[in-house]
Amino acid sequence: xxxxxxxxxxxxxxxxxxxxxxxxxxxxxxxxxxxxxxxxxxxxxxxxxxxxxxxxxxxxxxxxxxxxxxxxxxxxxxxxxxxxxxxxxxxxxxxxxxxxxxxxxxxxxxxxxxxxxxxxxxxxxxxxxxxxxxxxxxxxxxxxxxxxxxxxxxxxxxxxxxxxxxxxxxxxxxxxxxxxxxxxxxxxxxxxxxxxxxxxxxxxxxxxxxxxxxxxxxxxxxxxxxxxxxxxxxxxxxxxxxxxxxxxxxxxxxxxxxxxxxxxxxxxxxxxxxxxxxxxxxxxxxxxxxxxxxxxxxxxxxxxxxxxxxxxxxxxxxxxxxxxxxxxxxxxxxxxxxxxxxxxxxxxxxxxxxxxxxxxxxxxxxxxxxxxxxxxxxxxxxxxxxxxxxxxxxxxxxxxxxxxxxxxxxxxxxxxxxxxxxxxxxxxxxxxxxxxxxxxxxxxxxxxxxxxxxxxxxxxxxxxxxxxxxxxxxxxxxxxxxxxxxxxxxxxxxxxxxxxxxxxxxxxxxxxxxxxxxxxxxxxxxxxxxxxxxxxxxxxxxxxxxxxxx
Ligand code: GLC
Ligand code: CA
Numbered sequence: 001x002x003x004x005x006x007x008x009x010x011x012x013x014x015x016x017x018x019x020x021x022x023x024x025x026x027x028x029x030x031x032x033x034x035x036x037x038x039x040x041x042x043x044x045x046x047x048x049x050x051x052x053x054x055x056x057x058x059x060x061x062x063x064x065x066x067x068x069x070x071x072x073x074x075x076x077x078x079x080x081x082x083x084x085x086x087x088x089x090x091x092x093x094x095x096x097x098x099x100x101x102x103x104x105x106x107x108x109x110x111x112x113x114x115x116x117x118x119x120x121x122x123x124x125x126x127x128x129x130x131x132x133x134x135x136x137x138x139x140x141x142x143x144x145x146x147x148x149x150x151x152x153x154x155x156x157x158x159x160x161x162x163x164x165x166x167x168x169x170x171x172x173x174x175x176x177x178x179x180x181x182x183x184x185x186x187x188x189x190x191x192x193x194x195x196x197x198x199x200x201x202x203x204x205x206x207x208x209x210x211x212x213x214x215x216x217x218x219x220x221x222x223x224x225x226x227x228x229x230x231x232x233x234x235x236x237x238x239x240x241x242x243x244x245x246x247x248x249x250x251x252x253x254x255x256x257x258x259x260x261x262x263x264x265x266x267x268x269x270x271x272x273x274x275x276x277x278x279x280x281x282x283x284x285x286x287x288x289x290x291x292x293x294x295x296x297x298x299x300x301x302x303x304x305x306x307x308x309x310x311x312x313x314x315x316x317x318x319x320x321x322x323x324x325x326x327x328x329x330x331x332x333x334x335x336x337x338x339x340x341x342x343x344x345x346x347x348x349x350x351x352x353x354x355x356x357x358x359x360x361x362x363x364x365x366x367x368x369x370x371x372x373x374x375x376x377x378x379x380x381x382x383x384x385x386x387x388x389x390x391x392x393x394x395x396x397x398x399x400x401x402x403x404x405x406x407x408x409x410x411x412x413x414x415x416x417x418x419x420x421x422x423x424x425x426x427x428x429x430x431x432x433x434x435x436x437x438x439x440x441x442x443x444x445x446x447x448x449x450x451x452x453x454x455x456x457x458x459x460x461x462x463x464x465x466x467x468x469x470x471x472x473x474x475x476x477x478x479x480x481x482x483x484x485x486x487x488x489x490x491x492x493x494x495x496x497x498x499x500x501x502x503x504x505x506x507x508x509x510x511x512x513x514x515x516x517x518x519x520x521x522x523x524x525x526x527x528x529x530x531x532x533x534x535x536x537x538x539x540x541x542x543x544x545x546x547x548x549x550x
Contacts, residue, residue, distance in 0.1 A: 011270040013102060014211060014296065015329040017054040017391045018482055023337045024061045024083055025070070026434045027396055029447025036434060038084035038092050040447065045095045047464070051399060051475075052482035055102035057213050059337060061089070065115055067182030068156075068416050069337070069432065071106075071215060072113035076200040093208045102210040104275070109197050109257075110216040111183040119184055122175075126167045134193055135184045136176035136224050137164075148174050150229035156180055157420035160234070176224060178216075178248065180416040188221045188257060201264050201272070211273035217288055217297075218250045218278040220257055243284075250280045258293040265295075275331065282318055286326040298393070299331050302385070303339060306352025307377045307543075309500050309516040312384070320389060320492060330390035334381060335398050341431050342381065344404035347374020356404065360426045364406020366458070375401045376543050379477060379532035383545035384514040386485050387506060389492050394478075397435050400462040401474030405430040405455075412454055429453055436463040477532070484529050484547065511548045518542035526550040 008015055022041060030039030038061060048056060060070035063080045070080070079089055093103050112119055121131040138149040140163065148161035155178055162181040166172035175184050186193050201212065228247045231237055237246070244252035258274075265272040276288035276297040289297040299319050305311040323330035334342040340356030347370040348354050359368060378401065385392055408429050410418075415427030434452065436459040438445030444459050460466070467473035490507015497503045500517035503524075511524040520539035526548040528535070533544035540546050 013054065013270070014273045014391060016389070017102070018052070018386075018485070019055045019057050019104065019391060019393045020048060020051070020053040021057045021059065021336060021393060021395045023059045023069075023396060023432055025066075025452060026432050026446075028435070028437065029443070029449065029451075032448030033082070034443070034447065034450040034452045035082050036446070037082065038079065038088040042088070042092045042095050045092075045099050045101070048096070048101055049099040051479055052486075053101060053394070055104055055210065056096055057104040057393070058106065060106045060108060064113060065182065066414070067113065067180050069414065069428075071108055072111075072115075072180065072182045073108050074113050074115045075117070076107070076197075077203045090207060097208065103208070104211040104213055104273070105204050105209050106213045106215055107197070107200065108215040109186070109188075110219045111177065111179060111185045114182045114184055123164055124167060127173060132173070134187055134190055136187055136222065137173045138176070138224070138226075140174050144171070145173075146171070149176075149226070151232050152234045154178060154180065154420060155235070156417050157422070157425065178219065180420065182416075185222065186220070188254075194257065194260065198260065198264055201261060205264070205268050205272045209272070210270075211275070214274055214276050214294055217258075217276035217294065218254070218280050219248060221251050221254045223247045223251070250278070250284055255287060255293055258288070261294070262292060282322060286322050289323065289328045290326050291328060296328055296331055296391070298333060300333065302381070303333055303335070303342070304355070306350070306354065307346045307381060307516060308352040309497070309502050309514070311352075312381075312514070312516070313494075313497075313502055316388060317494075323390060330388070331393060332385045332388060332390055333393040333395075334378070334385070335395040335431070336393070337395065337432055338428055339431065341395075341398065341402060341404040343371070343375045343378040343398070343401050344369055344406075345374070346377035346381070347371050347403075353377070357425075360406055360430065361424070364404070364408075364426070364430065366403070366406060366456075369403065369406075371403050373543070374403070375474065376533055379474065380514060380516075380543050380545045382478075383481060383530060383532040383547065384502070384512065386481050387488055387504075387510070387512045387545075387547060389506075395431070397431075397462075399475055399478040400436070400464065400467055402435075402462050403458075405433045405453075408433075408454060414453065433459075436460065438465045439463040481530055487529075487549075488547070509550055511550065512545065513540055513548070514545040515540050515542060524548045524550075 025036045027036045028040030028044050030037045061083045063074040063078050064070045064072050096103050118134050125131045139145050141147040148159050152160040154160045161174040163174045164172050177184050274294040276294045278288045278297050285297045288294050301315040319330045345356050346353040413429055415429050417425050417427035434446040436444035439460040443451040467475035488506050488510050493505050495503040502514045504512050515521050520536040520541050523540055529549050530547040533541045
C-alpha cells in the first residue's frame with residue numbers, strides 16, 4: 001500500500017479515483033463461449049490490482065437481448081445467464097473489494113428493454129391500460145393511425161416511434177423510443193417507475209456496490225405533449241425552448257428524481273456515489289454534479305476536443321473551476337464504449353486528429369491512421385490528465401494503447417446504430433472488440449474459444465503478455481503513472497507556458513509540462529518522475545508530457 005495523499009476519508013474515495021471501465025462482454029471469457037463474463041473478470045482481478053485502479057465501473061451485465069449491447073435491460077435486479085449468476089456478481093464484488101478496488105454499476109433508467117415485464121404487460125393489456133402508462137404510448141396519425149404521432153427520429157437513426165400489435169391482433173398504438181425500438185422510454189411521471197428504481201439502487205447498494213454510473217442521466221423526465229408535434233424533428237431544437245424546459249433533454253424536473261436518489265445514497269455508510277452521463281453544456285453539468293444531485297458528472301469536453309493546447313487549457317480551466325464551485329471534483333475521460341479510441345482519434349489526418357466518424361464511414365482502413373503518432377499523443381494526453389485534480393475514467397484496453405478496429409465485416413456488426421442507419425454509420429463495435437491477453441491462442445487469450453467480435457491479427461502486438469515483458473510498453477506506462485499519481489497532491493495552478501505548451505504545478509512539489517508541439521522543450525528543474533515518451537537530448541520531446549518533482 002502506498003500511504004500518500006490519496007488517503008481520503010472513506011466517504012470521499014471517489015474524488016480523486018482512477019475508475020476503470022469494463023465492458024463485460026469483451027473483457028475476459030471464463031467459459032470459452034466467446035462472450036466475456038463475470039467469472040472472466042473475477043479471474044483478472046489481479047491484473048486490475050497490478051494496474052493500480054481505485055474502482056471498476058461495470059457496463060451492464062443484466063439480462064438483455066443485446067439489442068444495444070446490454071443497455072436494453074430486461075431485469076435490473078438480475079444477471080444475464082450468459083454472463084453468470086447473482087452468486088457470480090457477489091463473488092466478483094468480494095474479489096474486487098478484497099483487492100481494495102471499489103465497484104460501480106451502470107443504471108439505465110431512461111428506457112427498459114422491450115422484453116422487460118412492464119413492457120410485456122403494456123403490450124398485453126392494450127390501449128388505455130395502467131401498464132401502458134409506464135411508457136409513452138400515443139395514437140398514430142393519418143388513416144387508421146398508420147403514421148407515427150410525429151416526425152421525430154431516434155438518435156440511432158430511423159423513427160423514434162414504433163407501432164405495436166394490439167392484443168386482438170390489429171395494428172395499434174405507437175410507443176416512443178429515443179434509442180432503438182427495443183428500448184422503449186419510461187414515463188417518469190409515474191410514481192411506480194420512480195419507486196422501482198429506488199428499489200434497484202438499494203438492491204445493488206445492499207450487495208456492496210459502492211457507486212452508480214447513470215446512463216443518459218439528462219433525459220428520463222419528458223413532456224411529449226402533442227403541442228410539440230409541430231417540430232419536424234427534435235434533435236438540435238435545444239435553443240427553441242427556455243433552458244430546462246425542452247420536451248426531452250436536460251429538463252429541470254429531472255433533478256427531482258435525483259434528489260430522491262440522493263436520500264437513498266446517503267442512507268449508506270459510506271454514502272453511495274453516482275456519476276451522470278449527461279451530454280449537456282458545461283454550465284448545466286454542474287446541476288447533475290452537485291452534492292444534492294448525483295454528485296459527479298462526466299465531462300466529455302476533452303474527449304470531444306482534438307490534441308490541441310488551447311482547447312485543453314480552456315477545458316481544464318473551466319472544469320476545475322466549475323467542480324470547485326459546486327463542491328464536487330471534476331471528471332476526465334478520453335475513451336469509453338461509445339467513441340473511437342483516443343489512440344486512433346489522435347492519429348487521424350488533420351492537425352489535431354478528429355472524432356473518427358469520417359474514417360469509420362470510409363471503411364476504417366488502419367493504413368489511414370498514423371497509429372504511432374496517435375499513441376504518442378494519447379500517452380501525452382493521458383499523463384496530463386492523470387496529474388489533474390479530479391477523477392480519471394479509463395476504458396479497458398487503453399492501458400495497452402489499443403487502436404480502434406475500424407473495419408468489421410457488415411455481417412459481424414452488432415451495434416444498432418449500424419442497422420438503424422442502414423450502414424451509413426457503422427457504429428461503436430470497433431472499441432468493443434474483445435481484449436487481447438496473449439499474443440497467440442484462440443481469441444488472443446480472451447477465452448478458450450472464439451471472440452464475439454472479430455479480432456484483427458495486429459491485436460497480437462498489444463497483447464497483455466507482450467506488453468508485460470516490455471518495460472517501455474503502454475501497459476507499464478499506465479502502471480507506473482497510476483502508482484506515481486498517488487503521490488501527486490496540492491493545489492492546481494497554471495504556470496507560464498508558451499504556444500503549444502501547457503505548464504502547471506500541483507502544490508510546491510510537482511511541475512507538469514505537456515508539449516503539444518513537435519519541437520522539444522526545456523524541462524523544469526527537478527527529478528523526472530514520469531514521461532510519456534523518451535527524453536530528446538535531455539529535453540521534453542515533441543507531443544509528450546513530463547512530471548517533475550522538486
Ligand atoms: C448511453 C450508453 C450507450 C447506450 C445509450 C442508450 O449513451 O453509453 O452505450 O447506447 O446510453 O442506453
Ligand atoms: Ca463466456
